[in-house]
Amino acid sequence: MFFSPRRGLLLRLQTIKQITTPGIAPLVWLAETALSPALPSYCLDYRQLILMNDDISSLLNDLNDAQREAVAAPLGQQRVLAGAGSGKTRVLVHRIAWLCQVENAGAHNILAVTFTNKAAAEMRERISQLLGRSPQGMWVGTFHGLAHRLLRAHWQEAGLQDGFAILDSDDQLRIVKRVMADLGLDDKRWPPRQAQWFINGQKDEGLRPRHIQPAGDLFLTTMAQVYAAYEDACRRQNAVDFGELLLRTLELLRDNASLLEHYQRRFRHILVDEFQDTNAVQYAWLRLLAASASSLMIVGDDDQSIYGWRGARIENIQQFNLDFPQTQTIRLEQNYRSTATILKAANALISNNSERLGKNLWTDDPDGEPIRFYQAFNEQDEARYIVEVIEQALRQDGYRRQDIAILYRSNAQSRALEEALLRASIPYRIHGGQRFFERLEIRNALGYLRLLRSRHDDGAIERIINVPPRGIGEKTVAHLREYAREHQCSLWTAMQQLVGQRLLNGRACNALQAFMLLIEQLEIATEELPLHQRTRHIIEHSGLLTYHKEEKGEKGQSRVENLEELVTAAQAFSYQQEEGEELLPPLVAFLDHAVLEAGETQAEQHEDSVQLMTLHSAKGLEFPLVFMAGMEEGLFPHKMSMDGAGGLEEERRLAYVGITRAMQQLYLTCAESRRLHGQENYNPQSRFIREIPSELVHSVRMQQSGTSSHGSGSSLFHGSSVPDTPFTLGQAVSHPVFGEGVVLNFEGAGAQARVQVHFSGEGSKWLMLSFAKLEPL
DNA sequence: GCCGTCGCATTTTTT
DNA sequence: ATGCGACGGC
Numbered sequence: 149m150f151f152s153p154r155r156g157l158l159l160r161l162q163t164i165k166q167i168t169t170p171g172i173a174p175l176v177w178l179a180e181t182a183l184s185p186a187l188p189s190y191c192l193d194y195r196q197l198i199l200m201n202d203d204i205s206s207l208l209n210d211l212n213d214a215q216r217e218a219v220a221a222p223l224g225q226q227r228v229l230a231g232a233g234s235g236k237t238r239v240l241v242h243r244i245a246w247l248c249q250v251e252n253a254g255a256h257n258i259l260a261v262t263f264t265n266k267a268a269a270e271m272r273e274r275i276s277q278l279l280g281r282s283p284q285g286m287w288v289g290t291f292h293g294l295a296h297r298l299l300r301a302h303w304q305e306a307g308l309q310d311g312f313a314i315l316d317s318d319d320q321l322r323i324v325k326r327v328m329a330d331l332g333l334d335d336k337r338w339p340p341r342q343a344q345w346f347i348n349g350q351k352d353e354g355l356r357p358r359h360i361q362p363a364g365d366l367f368l369t370t371m372a373q374v375y376a377a378y379e380d381a382c383r384r385q386n387a388v389d390f391g392e393l394l395l396r397t398l399e400l401l402r403d404n405a406s407l408l409e410h411y412q413r414r415f416r417h418i419l420v421d422e423f424q425d426t427n428a429v430q431y432a433w434l435r436l437l438a439a440s441a442s443s444l445m446i447v448g449d450d451d452q453s454i455y456g457w458r459g460a461r462i463e464n465i466q467q468f469n470l471d472f473p474q475t476q477t478i479r480l481e482q483n484y485r486s487t488a489t490i491l492k493a494a495n496a497l498i499s500n501n502s503e504r505l506g507k508n509l510w511t512d513d514p515d516g517e518p519i520r521f522y523q524a525f526n527e528q529d530e531a532r533y534i535v536e537v538i539e540q541a542l543r544q545d546g547y548r549r550q551d552i553a554i555l556y557r558s559n560a561q562s563r564a565l566e567e568a569l570l571r572a573s574i575p576y577r578i579h580g581g582q583r584f585f586e587r588l589e590i591r592n593a594l595g596y597l598r599l600l601r602s603r604h605d606d607g608a609i610e611r612i613i614n615v616p617p618r619g620i621g622e623k624t625v626a627h628l629r630e631y632a633r634e635h636q637c638s639l640w641t642a643m644q645q646l647v648g649q650r651l652l653n654g655r656a657c658n659a660l661q662a663f664m665l666l667i668e669q670l671e672i673a674t675e676e677l678p679l680h681q682r683t684r685h686i687i688e689h690s691g692l693l694t695y696h697k698e699e700k701g702e703k704g705q706s707r708v709e710n711l712e713e714l715v716t717a718a719q720a721f722s723y724q725q726e727e728g729e730e731l732l733p734p735l736v737a738f739l740d741h742a743v744l745e746a747g748e749t750q751a752e753q754h755e756d757s758v759q760l761m762t763l764h765s766a767k768g769l770e771f772p773l774v775f776m777a778g779m780e781e782g783l784f785p786h787k788m789s790m791d792g793a794g795g796l797e798e799e800r801r802l803a804y805v806g807i808t809r810a811m812q813q814l815y816l817t818c819a820e821s822r823r824l825h826g827q828e829n830y831n832p833q834s835r836f837i838r839e840i841p842s843e844l845v846h847s848v849r850m851q852q853s854g855t856s857s858h859g860s861g862s863s864l865f866h867g868s869s870v871p872d873t874p875f876t877l878g879q880a881v882s883h884p885v886f887g888e889g890v891v892l893n894f895e896g897a898g899a900q901a902r903v904q905v906h907f908s909g910e911g912s913k914w915l916m917l918s919f920a921k922l923e924p925l
Numbered sequence: 926g927c928c929g930t931c932g933c934a935t936t937t938t939t940t
Numbered sequence: 941a942t943g944c945g946a947c948g949g950c
Contacts, residue, residue, distance in 0.1 A: 264939065292940045316940085335946095390940045425939095457937065558936050563941090580938080614926095621926050744940065764937045786936050802937080825935060826941045 207242050207249065207278075211235075218478045219243045223251065223443040225472040227423075227465070230447050231509045232494070232808035233485025233770065237267075240419055240447055241274045244286075247417050247443065248279065256285035259415040259437070263422050265290055265745045267768070271421070287415070291430050292390060292744060295397035298411075299388070300732070305407060306400040308388065311602065311736065314743040315382070315389040318586070319607040320344060323385075327377040330633060338370060346371045347378055351391030352427040352459030354398065384636065385606055394429045401436050408436060416442040423448030423468075427459035435471060444472070450505050451498050454764060454802045456794065466505055483509045485770050485811050487516025493814070493840040494807040500839050501797045509808070517813050518846040521837060524819045527561070527778075531568035534775050534817060538758060539572060541773055541813075549575060553759040553771040555806050557784040560824065561777060562760055569758060579761035584747030589696050589707040590714055594742055596686045599667050600674070601735055604638035613639075616695030619659040627652060640664075666690065679734045680719035687711050717747075763806045774810035776803075779818040780831035803836045816845075849880025849890050849925060873901060873917055880925040881905060883915070888925065 208216050215235055218228050219242040230236035244260060247253040260275075262268045272288045287294060296314070299306050315323070324347070325340045350360070357376040362368035382388065388396060401408045418438045420426070423446040426434070438444040446468060453462040469475040483491055491509045498504070520537075524530035534554060541547040554565055562578055569576045584590060592615050598608035614620045631651075632642040646652050647660050670689060674682040687693050696707040721738050732740075759771065763784075778784055785799035807814060816837060822829050837845070875881065879891045889907035901917045915922060 290940065296940095314940090393940080455938075458939080560935075560941095617926080619926080623926090746940080762937060783936095788936055798937095823941080 207245055211238070211242065212482050214478060214480050214482065215239050215242075218445070218480070219246050220250075221445070221476060221478065225443070225468075225475040226445045227468050227475050227477045228445060228447040228480060229477060229505055229507055230449055230480045231483060231507050232449065232452065232805070233483045234480035234509070235484060236421070236447055236480065237271065237274065239480065240421060240445075241271060241278055243419065243445060244275055244283075244417075245278045251417075251443075253417050253442075254285070255283045256414065257416040258283075258286045258419070259294070259417070260286070260288045260419045261294060261421065261434075262288075262290055263425050265293070267421060268293065290744075291426075291433075292393050295393040295433075296740065296744060298397050298400065299393065302400060302404075302407060305404050306396050308396070309386045311386070313385070313387045313598070313602065313605060314393070314740055315387050315607065316586070316743045316746070317344070317390070318591070319387070320389045322607055322610060323381050323387075324374065324378055326629070327381050328374055331373060331377060333370065333374070338374075343371060343374045343378075347375050348389075348391050349459060350375060351389075351395050352429060354395060354429045354432060385604065385638070386602070387605075387607070391429075394427075394433065398429050398433045398436070401433065411437060412440050418444045420444075420446045421448070424450050424453035424462055424465045425455050425460045426464045427461060431461065431464045449507070451501070451507060451801055452767065452805050454767065454798060454805060456798050457789075462794075466503065477505075479507055481507055481509055483511045483808075486511065486808060487513055487812060489515045489518060489844050490807060490810050490814055493519055493844050494804050496841050496844075497800065497807065497836060497839045498804045501800055503797075519814045519816060519840065519844050520848050521779075521845050522815065522817045522848045523833065524817060526821045527564040527819045527823060528568070530777060530817045530819045531564040534565065534777065534815070535568040535572045535574065537775075537815060538569075538574060538773075542574075547773055549756045549758045551772040552775075553761065553766065553769070553773070553809065554775045554777055555761060555763050555766050555809065556777045557763055557786055557802075558778075559762060561783075565760060565777065575755050575757035576760055577757045579759065580765045584710075584713070584717070585742040586746055587707075587710055589692070589710050592692055593683070593687050593690075593711060593714055594739065596667075596670065596690050596692075597683065597735060598739060599640075600671055600682075600686075601733075601739060603640040603667070606632070606639045609639045609643075612690075613663060616691045618663060618691075619655065620663060621656075624652065624656040624660065627656075679721065679738055680715050682735070683718040684715045687715065763802050766809050767805050770809055770811055772811045773813045773815075774806070775815045775817060776806045777817050778822070779816045779834040779837055780822065781834055782829070782831045783822070783824075784834055784836070800836065800839075803834075847888070849888055873903075874924050875903060875917070875922070882923045882925055883907065884921050 208220060211219060212235075215238065218226060218239045221243075228236070228239060230239065240260070244258060247258060248255060260271060262271060268289050272283070275286070275288065276282045287297075289297070299308060299312070303310055303312060321340060321344050324344045325335070328335060328338060328340055328343060350356075357372050357379065360368060360372040360375070362372055382392065401411065415437060418434065418441050420434060425448070434444075446465065448465045450462055450465050453460060453465070456462060469477070486494075486509075488511050491511055495508055522530070522533050524533055538552055541552065542549065556562065556565070559580065566576065566578070585594070592612055595608040595612035595615075598605045599612070610625070613625060627646065628639050628642045631637075631646055632639050635642065635645075637645075643660050643664060647657050647664070650657060652660070666689075670686055673689070674685045677685065693708065693711060696704050696711065698704065699707065718738060721734075721741060763776070784803070785796055789795040789799050818831075818833050818837070820830065822831060875891050880888065881891055882888050883905070886905070886907040889905040891903050891905055903915055903917060903922070905915055905922070
């Protein structure tokens with residue numbers, strides 16, 4: 149019968165599933181109706197049915213109904229709205245296994261796309277785990293990684309030259325600056341960063357300079373001019389930036405029918421993670437590739453779209469069904485991460501947004517602790533409070549430091565928090581600092597490697613021509629640039645010719661000649677060496693090592709360490725040649741790797757530490773104990789985001805992301821006054837606080853007496869008690885008329901004692917303790 | 926060519 | 941407040 153070959157049974161499962169109506173347990177129905185003649189009568193539950201086959205039971209058994217529906221969905225288009233903590237990656241990975249094992253897809257028929265290298269690595273890892281082998285031939289990667297791969301394979305059709313280089317945003321900015329200077333644009337009036345932003349924005353939208361209609365607008369005219377000149381410069385240098393990787397790939401597929409067809413035939417099954425973050429080009433790219441695919445599953449959450457400001461289009465997920473009318477939408481709403489209280493808060497908050505696809509997170513778990521809200525006097529007090537709670541959580545509640553995260557809207561907020569943690573000797577780690585391959589010393593070393601790859605890498609020359617200092621000054625470099633521009637050649641060529649023709653003064657000539665000789669010598673000496681030895685040789689013989697060693701202070705020390713780390717990284721770098729790919733020289737592959745995967749933010753600290761990061765970088769993570777600091781109007785929602793349409797909603801989604809990071813306990817804090825950019829600000833509480841139902845929030849007024857355990861730094865307010873009374877400065881109190889307040893100050897003692905109390909509604913008042921019915925809270 | 930000083934801006938970040 | 945970038949003096 150048809151269940152003996154596994155595939156037959158499962159195909160039947162599929163077919164039946166498609167025609168069942170929602171609401172009726174489809175698989176039970178299936179068992180009864182479709183298979184009953186062939187099955188023993190006890191087989192009424194699909195679980196038993198499924199259990200007849202080991203492969204499939206392992207795929208579906210530990211999933212909830214919605215997850216199972218997504219994993220076992222019929223071919224075609226699925227939009228999975230995966231709420232925070234709803235097992236999204238799990239569904240993706242199981243779906244891939246399902247496609248392989250049930251739909252008979254070969255690994256090479258599958259394309260799985262993510263946004264970050266981290267997500268791609270995790271997915272690859274989990275697929276291997278589930279399949280019990282590495283998914284040979286499957287394309288699992290980031291948009292940029294996959295685009296890069298396509299361009300390397302088809303550089304000719306894409307209009308590139310072989311061995312093109314990838315620019316990171318730093319290189320990009322350098323080129324933009326160069327180009328703008330050449331155009332004679334005043335960089336005061338036209339900040340290069342703005343132009344860079346503009347160019348990237350256009351590329352994200354799929355627009356080339358010729359698509360821009362300036363319509364007399366000076367800004368647009370100028371920017372289009374810069375954009376065009378920048379494109380020229382990139383072409384001359386045989387370099388592509390991040391946006392170009394995507395746009396070029398889109399154009400490649402769009403304009404090469406046979407190539408497109410080839411990949412369409414190959415990728416029968418396409419899966420996309422974090423779909424709410426796709427920009428216009430990425431979406432267009434997917435639509436092309438998936439036009440005739442057997443299945444397309446997009447997974448995402450419109451409520452977690454927080455990258456609109458860098459080109460992500462929330463409409464891509466919201467209106468996906470317009471482009472793919474057959475789309476089936478599946479909601480993953482059961483949350484396995486947070487307490488019911490936290491989920492209720494998140495649901496309530498996000499319900500203030502309009503245009504949502506709609507989703508309501510729920511959990512089987514109990515309510516848990518209420519959310520705590522603390523309003524501090526200033527940012528120091530806020531940090532002090534957070535650290536106190538952390539100390540207690542570590543001491544009494546058995547939290548590890550890595551269970552705890554402090555989230556904030558902007559990086560500037562981290563300082564006060566760091567200081568307080570430092571004072572309390574609590575190890576912490578800040579995410580989002582400089583990344584490994586972006587460090588100055590690393591970029592310098594890579595500059596030399598880049599020159600070994602190609603002498604015509606102008607960016608690399610500009611970076612290292614005088615690092616370490618070797619007597620080649622700005623003037624000389626300016627000559628080179630001038631010559632290169634006139635003759636439309638690279639800086640290296642310009643150098644050769646200027647030196648050859650003795651067109652520069654003797655000193656400059658000698659210096660340049662020495663530099664060229666150095667590069668040639670590095671090349672000759674290391675040609676045959678393995679990558680890491682090559683790297684080491686270059687670091688040592690370029691003078692970089694000595695140069696950084698002699699830098700004063702800790703800086704030099706850590707730079708030397710990083711250079712050593714680079715050698716280790718080169719050694720650890722093993723380049724996996726994929727099938728059908730030309731073999732890249734290890735050096736080239738390593739340089740690509742350095743740009744595309746700029747490495748962890750901070751060298752992995754293995755010490756257990758409290759995690760500090762912005763709300764943006766917290767996306768995708770979870771922590772048992774979460775603090776959201778700086779819940780103030782103007783800061784969060786940030787005032788800069790309040791103008792554009794949808795800006796406030798994106799901020800709210802950011803708040804939603806923050807809240808849903810918390811597993812057990814969530815603390816919200818704000819400060820009545822905050823010093824920012826050297827200016828004292830008085831911001832009202834964030835509206836997001838008010839959007840959380842008050843019954844979920846427990847307001848902790850000022851710190852309870854006696855717990856101020858250390859660091860009197862900002863605690864003038866705290867600790868000292870009002871004589872002969874149960875009151876302490878900073879203590880939360882309640883008054884029958886004025887409500888809840890905080891003791892700010894006192895004078896007198898005994899029957900004469902008066903206290904100044906700040907009431908949130910009423911402001912500050914002086915009260916005679918003997919009359920006022922003041923209760924400690 | 927290098928170092929110091931002044932002025933200015935200052936949300937969020939990946940690839 | 942602070943850091944980075946541009947400019948000017950040695």
